[in-house]
Amino acid sequence: MKPETVLVTGGAGFIGSHTCVELLEAGNDVVVIDDYSNSHPSALDRVREITGKSFAVYEVDLRDRAGLSAVFEAHPIDSVIHFAAKKAVGESTQIPLEYFDINIGGTTNLIRTMHQHEVTRLVFSSSCSIYGDSSAAPLSEADPANPTNPYALSKWMCEQVLSQACVYIPELSVIALRYFNPIGAHPTGRLGEDPLGVPNNVMPYLSQIAVGRLTELSVFGDDYPTPDGTAIRDYIHVVDVADAHRVALEHLDDRDGFRVFNLGTGSGVSVLELVAAFSKACGKEIPHRIAGRRLGDVASLIADAANIDREWGWRTRRDLADMCRDAWNFQRQNPEGYPV
Numbered sequence: 001m002k003p004e005t006v007l008v009t010g011g012a013g014f015i016g017s018h019t020c021v022e023l024l025e026a027g028n029d030v031v032v033i034d035d036y037s038n039s040h041p042s043a044l045d046r047v048r049e050i051t052g053k054s055f056a057v058y059e060v061d062l063r064d065r066a067g068l069s070a071v072f073e074a075h076p077i078d079s080v081i082h083f084a085a086k087k088a089v090g091e092s093t094q095i096p097l098e099y100f101d102i103n104i105g106g107t108t109n110l111i112r113t114m115h116q117h118e119v120t121r122l123v124f125s126s127s128c129s130i131y132g133d134s135s136a137a138p139l140s141e142a143d144p145a146n147p148t149n150p151y152a153l154s155k156w157m158c159e160q161v162l163s164q165a166c167v168y169i170p171e172l173s174v175i176a177l178r179y180f181n182p183i184g185a186h187p188t189g190r191l192g193e194d195p196l197g198v199p200n201n202v203m204p205y206l207s208q209i210a211v212g213r214l215t216e217l218s219v220f221g222d223d224y225p226t227p228d229g230t231a232i233r234d235y236i237h238v239v240d241v242a243d244a245h246r247v248a249l250e251h252l253d254d255r256d257g258f259r260v261f262n263l264g265t266g267s268g269v270s271v272l273e274l275v276a277a278f279s280k281a282c283g284k285e286i287p288h289r290i291a292g293r294r295l296g297d298v299a300s301l302i303a304d305a306a307n308i309d310r311e312w313g314w315r316t317r318r319d320l321a322d323m324c325r326d327a328w329n330f331q332r333q334n335p336e337g338y339p340v
C-alpha cells in the first residue's frame with residue numbers, strides 16, 4: 001500500500017501507541033493528537049525508541065474545533081484512526097455525561113473537521129460492549145446492539161453518527177472495529193498498558209498486583225451463568241489489534257460507506273481463568289477474593305471473528321499465554337509504569 005499520513009487520535013494511549021508502532025514500521029507517516037487525560041507523553045518517546053522514527057504530536061482536546069482544525073491545516077492528512085475516548089465500563093456509570101460529551105461530541109467534531117478539510121477515510125475504535133447482555137455467543141456483527149452502560153451507548157451512538165454521515169456524504173469511507181478485550185503489550189516490554197490511577201480494567205490491575213503496587217483483585221461476581229460463575233471475555237493481544245488497524249487502512253479504498261468488523265479471537269476466558277493464566281506467566285500467586293458484580297457488566301462477550309477473516313484474510317496470531325507474558329514483561333520492566 002502507498003505510504004500515507006495518518007492522524008491518530010489518542011495516539012499516546014494503550015492501543016493508539018501500539019498502532020503508531022505498526023503504522024510507522026509499515027512506512028507511514030503519523031500525526032498524533034492526545035489530551036493525556038488517560039495516557040502518558042512518554043509512551044510516545046517509547047514509540048520513537050522502538051521505531052527509530054519521529055512524528056508530530058499535538059496536545060489537543062477533540063472538542064476544541066480550532067485546535068483540531070489547525071492540525072489538519074498543518075499536515076496533508078490522508079486518513080484518520082480515531083482512538084481518543086473514555087473507555088471504562090464501570091467508570092461510565094459514574095460520569096455518564098462526560099462519556100457522552102467526550103466520546104460522542106469528540107467523534108462528531110472530528111468527522112465534521114475531516115469533512116471541512118476533505119479527509120474522507122476513517123477507522124473508528126468501537127467496542128463489543130455495544131452488544132450488551134447478549135446470550136448469543138459468539139457475537140456476530142449482525143447481532144443487535146443492546147448497550148447496558150453509558151460507555152457502550154456512547155460507542156453505539158458514534159457508530160450511528162458515522163453510519164449516517166456516510167449516507168449523506170457518499171465519498172466517506174468508514175470502518176468501525178468492535179474490539180473485544182485488548183490486553184498484553186509490545187514484545188519489547190517498552191510499551192504497554194499503564195492507565196492513570198487505580199486501573200479499571202482487569203489486566204493492568206493483575207500486573208500491578210504482581211509488581212507489588214496493589215494487593216488483591218476483587219473478582220466482580222461469581223454468580224454469572226458461566227462454567228465457573230465469573231464473567232467471560234474475549235481477550236485479544238494489543239499487537240494483533242494494532243495490526244488489524246494497519247490492515248483496515250489498506251481496505252478503506254475497497255469501497256465507500258460504513259462497515260463494521262468484530263475484533264476478537266473467538267475464544268472466551270473467565271476472570272478466574274485469566275487470573276490463573278497471568279499467575280502462571282508471572283510465576284506469582286495473585287491474591288483475589290469474590291466481590292459483588294460491577295454495575296454495567298455482562299456475563300459473556302465472545303467474538304464471531306469470521307467476517308474480518310473472510311473479507312481480509314486477517315486473523316489473530318497471539319494467544320492468551322502471549323498476552324499474559326507480554327503484559328507481565330512490560331510491568332516487570334516498568335514497575336511504576338511510564339516515567340512522568
Ligand code: WQD
Nearest residue numbers: 087088089127179180181200201202205218219220231297
Ligand atoms: C473484564 C472482566 C470484569 C476489573 C473492556 C474495556 C472496554 C471494551 C471492552 C474496548 C469483567 C472483571 C475487572 C476488576 C474484575 N474494550 N474485573 N475485577 O469491562 O470487559 O471492558 O473491554 O473498547 O473499553 O473497558 O473489561 O477489564 O474492566 O473487565 O473482576 O478489578 O474482568 O467484571 O468481567 P470490560 P475489564
